[in-house]
Amino acid sequence: xxxxxxxxxxxxxxxxxxxxxxxxxxxxxxxxxxxxxxxxxxxxxxxxxxxxxxxxxxxxxxxxxxxxxxxxxxxxxxxxxxxxxxxxxxxxxxxxxxxxxxxxxxxxxxxxxxxxxxxxxxxxxxxxxxxxxxxxxxxxxxxxxxxxxxxxxxxxxxxxxxxxxxxxxxxxxxxxxxxxxxxxxxxxxxxxxxxxxxxxxxxxxxxxxxxxxxxxxxxxxxxxxxxxxxxxxxxxxxxxxxxxxxxxxxxxxxxxxxxxxxxxxxxxxxxxxxxxxxxxxxxxxxxxxxxxxxxxxxxxxxxxxxxxxxxxxxxxxxxxxxxxxxxxxxxxxxxxxxxxxxxxxxxxxxxxxxxxxxxxxxxxxxxxxxxxxxxxxxxxxxxxxxxxxxxxxxxxxxxxxxxxxxxxxxxxxx
Numbered sequence: 438x439x440x441x442x443x444x445x446x447x448x449x450x451x452x453x454x455x456x457x458x459x460x461x462x463x464x465x466x467x468x469x470x471x472x473x474x475x476x477x478x479x480x481x482x483x484x485x486x487x488x489x490x491x492x493x494x495x496x497x498x499x500x501x502x503x504x505x506x507x508x509x510x511x512x513x514x515x516x517x518x519x520x521x522x523x524x525x526x527x528x529x530x531x532x533x534x535x536x537x538x539x540x541x542x543x544x545x546x547x548x549x550x551x552x553x554x555x556x557x558x559x560x561x562x563x564x565x566x567x568x569x570x571x572x573x574x575x576x577x578x579x580x581x582x583x584x585x586x587x588x589x590x591x592x593x594x595x596x597x598x599x600x601x602x603x604x605x606x607x608x609x610x611x612x613x614x615x616x617x618x619x620x621x622x623x624x625x626x627x628x629x630x631x632x633x634x635x636x637x638x639x640x641x642x643x644x645x646x647x648x649x650x651x652x653x654x655x656x657x658x659x660x661x662x663x664x665x666x667x668x669x670x671x672x673x674x675x676x677x678x679x680x681x682x683x684x685x686x687x688x689x690x691x692x693x694x695x696x697x698x699x700x701x702x703x704x705x706x707x708x709x710x711x712x713x714x715x716x717x718x719x720x721x722x723x724x725x726x727x728x729x730x731x732x733x734x735x736x737x738x739x740x741x742x743x744x745x746x747x748x749x750x751x752x753x754x755x756x757x758x759x760x761x762x763x764x765x766x767x768x769x770x771x772x773x774x775x776x777x778x779x780x781x782x783x784x785x786x787x788x789x790x791x792x793x794x795x796x797x798x799x800x801x802x803x804x805x806x807x808x809x810x811x812x813x814x815x816x817x818x819x820x821x822x823x824x825x826x827x828x829x830x831x832x833x834x835x836x837x838x839x840x841x842x843x844x845x846x847x848x849x850x851x
Contacts, residue, residue: 456501456555457494463554465655468612468705476547484518497551504557511552512559519545519567526569538569577733579742580605584721584734585801588712591719595677596693599670600708603649604737606664606799608744608767611705611737613651613661620688621650624668625789632789644668645793648785660785661767662792666800709737744799751795767792 460477464470481489481496489496504511522544525536545564552559580588585605592598600614607613626633626642636642647668652658679685681697691702713736716722722732735742748767767788 456551457497459554460497460551463550465657466612466652467615468610471706472543473547473550476544477551479544480518480548484521485514488514501552501555501557504552504555504559508557508559511557512563515545515548515559515564516567518548519564523567523569541568577731577735577742578739579744579746580734580739581743582801585743586803587719587721588715589801591715595670595674596703597711597715599667599674600693600711601740602667602670602801603663604740605743605801606667606796607649607661608741608748609649609651609661610741611708613649614693614703614705614708616702617692618653618688619686619690619692621653622663622671622692623648625662625786632786634786646789646796647671662785662788664796664799666802666805705737712736747798748795751791751798 461470461474464473477497478493481500482493485496485500489499491499500511503514519541522536522541525534526538526541528535545568549559549561585601588601589598592601604611623634624644624647626636627645628636628642632645633642634648644665646665647663649661649663650658651661675686678694682700691700693703695701695703695707713722716736721734
């Protein structure tokens, strides 16, 4: 059999019946796929109910056919949709049909992604100019430490405790939990001021925090750091996991399970529902008042905002650009500027000192926060004592050298 590859014209034909599959193939994150798929459905099934016919897949094919055969007509269709959406952004906020201007681009983004993945282009500049100014973007906030403490107090499962502690100290999005496995979470050790991921059995090492691989196997993969508090909670959860499954977890096992009888991994949607119920139980989530369409703290993104605020304050305290770059890197962002990833590449261990500096403020439990602060003060005193000792030794060596020089001068022949 020859090793050469030969393609036929039939193999490179892309039928419009596959238009939806091409759209899905360009989306790696399950959460992004869920959102974009919903927005595309609303466009094709609802907005274009009188224009296309058939089921969702058939309508997608017809829209792709239109964009191929008559670009102007397809552009006019999307323009009309954008204008209708804009009209909803001008309604009173108490109106059930009101649409926040900040969400309009995302609804159009799904349509553009569909056409891009099918190799079809439109006059997008004409569409973009119809977008309203985002002058009423939701001004939300993250959770406070007291709110997180209350959530842990009312939590009824150790895996929920771990989700809260890891999310608030790791700053990652809720989609990071999808398909998360045990092998993706690992301790980070400190040995004589050096940080390591792997240590020898004889090494006198202390776990200082942990790493967590986010979106493994996708182009968006990166490593976040979670607190020692979260790592200790994971060790407690591991015992429960082992008892329920009658065996310790392997690296390929799913980290958090929704069901144990038939092992099923938890999804970000299930986590959002779980946190929502917990917020209702604690009394932290009250019904919306008139004129408000969103709660002040997003259900799961509130953890990320808590992390971002603390890391931002720590970066300002240090007063260095590198601290802000590291914060962005730990969030999975490229960096403060677009060239950061190219010119400020860092290994995860290089980020540990910056993270440990902020970790006492990220820790939720008061007892552990106090313990961390005392540990930091202890290390600072040890460093100061070591520095003073080095200075004393240097002064002693200098005095000895001066005495030696004087003796040499005394006995040197004249």
